[in-house]
Amino acid sequence: MKTKLAWLGLLPFAAYLVLFLLLPTLLAIFSGFSDGKGALTLSNLSILIDPVVSSTFMASATISAITALVGAVIGALVCWALTGLSPQSAVRRIVDAAASVLAQFGGVMLAFAFIATMGAQSLLRLWLDDTLGWDIYADGVWLYQLPGLILPYLYFQIPLMIITFFPAIDRLRPQWVEASATLGAGLWDYWRHIGLPVLAPSFLGALLLLFANSFSSYATAAALISQGAQIVPLQIRAALIGETGASNVSYAGVLALGMILLMSLIMGLYSLVMKRAARWQS
């Protein structure tokens, strides 16, 4: 009886999760298999091999790969710079706090920030043009096109790298460099044979996380690129709001399914890589 009452306490939360987490997830997955009349079909899946759709997936993957790679390298550099500071130092705590805030920063306001920074009328653009004679928009204003996403995305990718990768670099044991020095190794030997190999799995894991983060970002792109379907999230928007005629739920469903599959793949790889990372660092 007592346990029955205890179970009762879970009921509201469980009901909520079923209705607003599991049901939407299943609906998102299965709307890709719906023929629009309530029956299930596999014919929609052919959308995924449609040239337009696969080129959008490629565009998304390219943007994600670029921002993940650049973000990871710069972020790792900042992490390395931070290792010289004591955990109590003000700089380290400020970077820590700023990174955890900026990693969440995205969307409309990020888009505005970059329009103000490097839009056609921005001080930066005018200054570069006047002093260096370098017109960044000589070939047209690319901020509102696909390449324009890269810098705004880096604005949250680098901080995300800092918060995910710093714990790994911070856990490198000082004894290792001492031991290697006793054996006659220089600093470069240490990094080449010990430091970097130990950090490699964590770096790869963070890279995957950044890739997934960029691939699933919608709001920033939506605010910068008001029309068209250059990347997968924008293609879902176009299908949902019916930019190309009537809204097409099963089309959006297949795209969502494609994204979910890709995310599961990345998350699977991530957990494998992190297991490897835990071998030397746990």
Place this chain on the structure above:
Amino acid sequence: MSRTISTAPPMWARRTILLVIGVIFLLPLLAMAEFTLRSTTGGHSLEHWLSLAELQGQRQYRALTQGLGNSLVLSLLTLGMVQLLFAPTIVWIHLRFPRLERMLDLLTVLPIAIPAIAMVVGFAPVYRYIGRTLGSGEWTLFLAYGVLVLPFAYRTIATDLQGMDARVLSEAARTLGASWATVYFKVLVPGLRRGLVSASLLTIAIVMGEFTVASLLSRTTFQTGLLQISQTDPFIAVLCSLLSLIIMFVLLAAVSFMGNTGARRPLPTKPTKDTAHV
């Protein structure tokens, strides 16, 4: 000899890296500030900041003021759900059904693993049904926002629960004759305060910044309002973004600083205001 070896960069390199990155990251914020000071007639002035007080009630800014109001209501509703439904249930599961915790771990990763833009495809039919039964008001969005907030709320509360030996504490209190309500409010909540406050601040930050779900379900919130206003008055849109950014920075930096400093603080010994009357 070995002590002098450091894997950290030399001081000049460290300073250069941090300075360059710091300046690059400050640039967009400074550019926003500069943009809001631009006068419509050329030159710089405070006119856009001064016009802020008169926005309320002006027709052309209705999307923004209504959106802000809606987002504030949504923050409160989502906050209510986090505090009154999520937190007690997470604690209840920790105390009585430890075996379910693994499942909860997995479930609460879902909203992070599944992009919001894919989730919207599933929310759309749910909200079509809600529109027919509860109406198409903005307030119903809090039900979807709860899901977006859940991973963050769960993580912060669960970390605190692990750290405070909640099971032992509650057993001790129960043996001494305390009711479950007393255990929750007088024993656990004081220890969980840091996690609960973090979860609340994160909730507000996420709801106020949410765009994806609101815009694709055609609801007016702060972010969709901002985007709409930016087409007619970019100055006010950027100004409001800058203001809310500063507020969110302070909120979220508070969360992160709390995480740094309060982790090992002993439990408060005397009951504080909001638990005393329970």
